[in-house]
Amino acid sequence: xxxxxxxxxxxxxxxxxxxxxxxxxxxxxxxxxxxxxxxxxxxxxxxxxxxxxxxxxxxxxxxxxxxxxxxxxxxxxxxxxxxxxxxxxxxxxxxxxxxxxxxxxxxxxxxxxxxxxxxxxxxxxxxxxxxxxxxxxxxxxxxxxxxxxxxxxxxxxxxxxxxxxxxxxxxxxxxxxxxxxxxxxxxxxxxxxxxxxxxxxxxxxxxxxxxxxxxxxxxxxxxxxxxxxxxxxxxxxxxxxxxxxxxxxxxxxxxxxxxxxx
Amino acid sequence: xxxxxxxxxxxxxxxxxxxxxxxxxxxxxxxxxxxxxxxxxxxxxxxxxxxxxxxxxxxxxxxxxxxxxxxxxxxxxxxxxxxxxxxxxxxxxxxxxxxxxxxxxxxxxxxxxxxxxxxxxxxxxxxxxxxxxxxxxxxxxxxxxxxxxxxxxxxxxxxxxxxxxxxxxxxxxxxxxxxxxxxxxxxxxxxxxxxxxxxxxxxxxxxxxxxxxxxxxxxxxxxxxxxxxxxxxxxxxxxxxxxxxxxxxxxxxxxxxxxxxxxxxxxxxxxxxxxxxxxxxxxxxxxxxxxxxxxxxxxxxxxxxxxxxxxxxxxxxxxxxxxxxxxxxxxxxxxxxxxxxxxxxxxxxxxxxxxxxxxxxxxxxx
Amino acid sequence: xxxxxxxxxxxxxxxxxxxxxxxxxxxxxxxxxxxxxxxxxxxxxxxxxxxxxxxxxxxxxxxxxxxxxxxxxxxxxxxxxxxxxxxxxxxxxxxxxxxxxxxxxxxxxxxxxxxxxxxxxxxxxxxxxxxxxxxxxxxxxxxxxxxxxxxxxxxxxxxxxxxxxxxxxxxxxxxxxxxxxxxx
Numbered sequence: 001x002x003x004x005x006x007x008x009x010x011x012x013x014x015x016x017x018x019x020x021x022x023x024x025x026x027x028x029x030x031x032x033x034x035x036x037x038x039x040x041x042x043x044x045x046x047x048x049x050x051x052x053x054x055x056x057x058x059x060x061x062x063x064x065x066x067x068x069x070x071x072x073x074x075x076x077x078x079x080x081x082x083x084x085x086x087x088x089x090x091x092x093x094x095x096x097x098x099x100x101x102x103x104x105x106x107x108x109x110x111x112x113x114x115x116x117x118x119x120x121x122x123x124x125x126x127x128x129x130x131x132x133x134x135x136x137x138x139x140x141x142x143x144x145x146x147x148x149x150x151x152x153x154x155x156x157x158x159x160x161x162x163x164x165x166x167x168x169x170x171x172x173x174x175x176x177x178x179x180x181x182x183x184x185x186x187x188x189x190x191x192x193x194x195x196x197x198x199x200x201x202x203x204x205x206x207x208x209x210x211x212x213x214x215x216x217x218x219x220x221x222x223x224x225x226x227x228x229x230x231x232x233x234x235x236x237x238x239x240x241x242x243x244x245x246x247x248x249x250x251x252x253x254x255x256x257x258x259x260x261x262x
Numbered sequence: 263x264x265x266x267x268x269x270x271x272x273x274x275x276x277x278x279x280x281x282x283x284x285x286x287x288x289x290x291x292x293x294x295x296x297x298x299x300x301x302x303x304x305x306x307x308x309x310x311x312x313x314x315x316x317x318x319x320x321x322x323x324x325x326x327x328x329x330x331x332x333x334x335x336x337x338x339x340x341x342x343x344x345x346x347x348x349x350x351x352x353x354x355x356x357x358x359x360x361x362x363x364x365x366x367x368x369x370x371x372x373x374x375x376x377x378x379x380x381x382x383x384x385x386x387x388x389x390x391x392x393x394x395x396x397x398x399x400x401x402x403x404x405x406x407x408x409x410x411x412x413x414x415x416x417x418x419x420x421x422x423x424x425x426x427x428x429x430x431x432x433x434x435x436x437x438x439x440x441x442x443x444x445x446x447x448x449x450x451x452x453x454x455x456x457x458x459x460x461x462x463x464x465x466x467x468x469x470x471x472x473x474x475x476x477x478x479x480x481x482x483x484x485x486x487x488x489x490x491x492x493x494x495x496x497x498x499x500x501x502x503x504x505x506x507x508x509x510x511x512x513x514x515x516x517x518x519x520x521x522x523x524x525x526x527x528x529x530x531x532x533x534x535x536x537x538x539x540x541x542x543x544x545x546x547x548x549x550x551x552x553x554x555x556x557x558x559x560x561x562x563x564x565x566x567x568x569x570x571x572x573x574x575x576x577x578x579x580x581x582x583x584x585x586x587x588x589x590x591x592x593x594x595x596x597x598x599x600x601x602x603x604x605x606x607x608x609x610x611x612x613x614x615x616x617x618x619x620x621x622x623x624x625x626x627x628x
Numbered sequence: 629x630x631x632x633x634x635x636x637x638x639x640x641x642x643x644x645x646x647x648x649x650x651x652x653x654x655x656x657x658x659x660x661x662x663x664x665x666x667x668x669x670x671x672x673x674x675x676x677x678x679x680x681x682x683x684x685x686x687x688x689x690x691x692x693x694x695x696x697x698x699x700x701x702x703x704x705x706x707x708x709x710x711x712x713x714x715x716x717x718x719x720x721x722x723x724x725x726x727x728x729x730x731x732x733x734x735x736x737x738x739x740x741x742x743x744x745x746x747x748x749x750x751x752x753x754x755x756x757x758x759x760x761x762x763x764x765x766x767x768x769x770x771x772x773x774x775x776x777x778x779x780x781x782x783x784x785x786x787x788x789x790x791x792x793x794x795x796x797x798x799x800x801x802x803x804x805x806x807x808x809x810x811x812x
Binding site for chain 2: 008011040041042044046056057060061062063064065066067070073074075076077078079080081082084085102103106
Binding site: 266438543547613614617 | 648651652655656661662663664665666667668669688689690691692694
């Protein structure tokens with residue numbers, strides 16, 4: 001099989017805008033899932049609300065498209081009630097970090113055996129471009145018309161501090177790395193969190209001087225700082241550039257996990 | 263076979279759930295319902311079930327819906343403030359037709375109110391609390407015995423009609439201990455599975471679709487968005503939305519007579535009490551203490567959908583007297599259905615109506 | 629015949645457990661009906677604690693105690709809050725080692741806490757002493773039923789101690805009945 005065999009073809013075309021990075025991340029995730037030899041009937045995709053959360057609707061398995069922010073709480077019920085099911089959650093920055101923040105830290109604390117893929121486009125895309133908890137300071141959105149005054153959340157730091165067994169961050173540019181990270185997450189018992197920074201040309205790029213889709217992808221690429229490089233800077237007591245974000249595998253550990261299939 | 267126990271109402275509720283095959287409990291501690299969660303925490307792991315204490319009531323409701331889709335008989339228990347938080351996902355359960363049981367051991371509100379005192383102030387929230395149109399089933403126990411029996415029954419109704427079913431108890435029946443006769447087993451009505459090759463949200467005459475349990479290869483997509491019979495989002499089609507919501511309402515409202523559960527005493531009386539939950543006990547005392555007097559009584563266990571047709575059996579009714587531990591929430595519902603005066607007898611603060619208070623209402627002139 | 633029993637003392641004395649044990653004795657071992665209720669406050673320890681029990685040969689309809697005919701009082705604050713208004717026709721069993729007031733009604737003085745501490749070595753069983761005395765003075769359930777309900781409800785390993793406490797209560801009640809007879 002290939003990742004394409006997981007698509008629910010009678011649901012196409014999808015709702016994503018031209019140039020949206022979500023499709024890339026869904027493909028990377030399904031390519032990783034496809035390497036797991038999971039049966040479709042034993043795999044469940046769960047999501048909340050937002051562009052990214054529409055992903056399960058395009059996948060040919062049982063899927064639960066839930067309420068805003070609550071995907072992880074629903075997924076907890078699915079996984080704890082039937083440990084044989086493989087559970088993958090698609091979410092976004094608004095869904096996971098704002099309205100779903102509490103469920104996020106508690107799912108990580110419980111270390112429930114599931115994989116969470118967060119498409120972080122730093123904006124509320126579906127509702128027309130409002131600022132989210134990951135909109136960087138100074139950037140424009142419809143609710144930060146003078147530039148965001150708030151600091152942005154680092155979702156990976158949050159997941160690590162809360163106890164997730166696997167945490168990685170990549171971007172929609174790093175497709176091979178992203179696929180490998182999702183695969184490692186799927187293979188790691190406990191909660192795996194993979195943050196994929198992605199472009200939203202319609203609602204983020206357009207307001208923030210990324211005229212072309214490629215401009216924002218290029219920006220994500222340029223502002224990615226490999227974890228090894230970051231660690232070297234720290235070791236040499238050098239400053240880590242404030243406008244860059246770390247990419248790579250950030251945590252892989254084997255703390256006690258819940259819901260692992262016996 | 264049966265056995266006698268001296269149980270608290272909340273214990274009886276948990277045991278009724280277990281007897282009905284409940285195998286998943288997701289909850290958050292809140293007075294005066296906490297004993298339900300504590301008892302499930304003790305008992306479920308020994309029956310290969312799952313107990314999980316969630317981070318809040320939003321998550322509790324979400325978890326039981328997730329569990330229900332894997333085929334579990336899932337339940338949560340809460341009280342006023344937690345009930346308010348559950349409303350969002352109760353709407354999701356209604357929209358996605360997810361069987362689940364929600365116990366609300368009612369306490370005085372609004373807000374934090376009276377955590378340890380009884381009330382019936384959530385009766386309308388239970389019916390209409392989440393946004394949009396939908397219908398639910400709600401049962402009201404008046405004794406420890408009924409905490410057991412109606413909880414067990416709630417699971418069967420949830421599976422039969424694919425709706426959230428509420429056990430609308432109150433602090434008085436939840437916390438009191440009383441004699442109970444516990445049966446060895448209770449009736450179980452299985453959830454009807456989807457017939458393969460048919461659409462997961464297409465219903466027959468009873469308006470209830472077959473259930474596509476996760477993990478069985480149906481590949482069902484479940485969404486809180488308006489969806490077609492395949493389960494696919496279809497959010498701007500006027501007809502699909504109208505038909506879906508009409509079916510969600512009708513499948514419960516059409517079953518009104520099937521799910522009705524009430525007793526009628528002295529149907530030819532002029533003065534008729536109507537009660538549900540703890541105030542039933544005061545009305546029963548009044549009837550017991552006044553054997554020579556013809557006092558009518560409609561005692562309701564299934565409050566939603568409201569058994570309006572039962573009112574017509576009191577052909578000589580001059581007035582209906584409705585003692586409630588709220589300011590007349592069900593009295594107002596009764597008013598919609600009758601042409602004679604409906605006298606609301608509210609009692610707030612946590613104490614049950616005294617028999618003398620109901621006698622005074624009975625003596626008062628119209 | 630409907631009896632309404634009110635128990636009061638301070639949190640930690642086992643006031644609620646007393647009512648539960650008595651109710652259990654009535655329902656499980658004496659073929660009676662019972663309803664037990666209590667006042668819930670935010671305090672887990674200290675403060676005036678109250679629990680109520682109705683015992684009847686028939687099914688109990690109205691479940692709340694409104695006119696207690698039997699009082700079991702184990703603290704001065706409990707007396708003032710829940711015992712002082714006891715009507716003349718009621719019966720009160722009070723822990724005379726902790727309560728210095730006396731009611732208008734018939735009253736049996738049981739030095740339960742003192743005896744629990746001095747004779748039995750554990751003041752924690754004072755409530756069981758009071759239950760023994762209550763059953764002896766009122767006959768509200770039979771003694772065998774009470775003993776079974778006590779044994780159902782106490783921690784493993786403390787059965788002998790609690791049985792002794794109940795017997796102690798019965799013994800103290802016999803003395804109190806005699807004393808009351810002499811006063812009258």
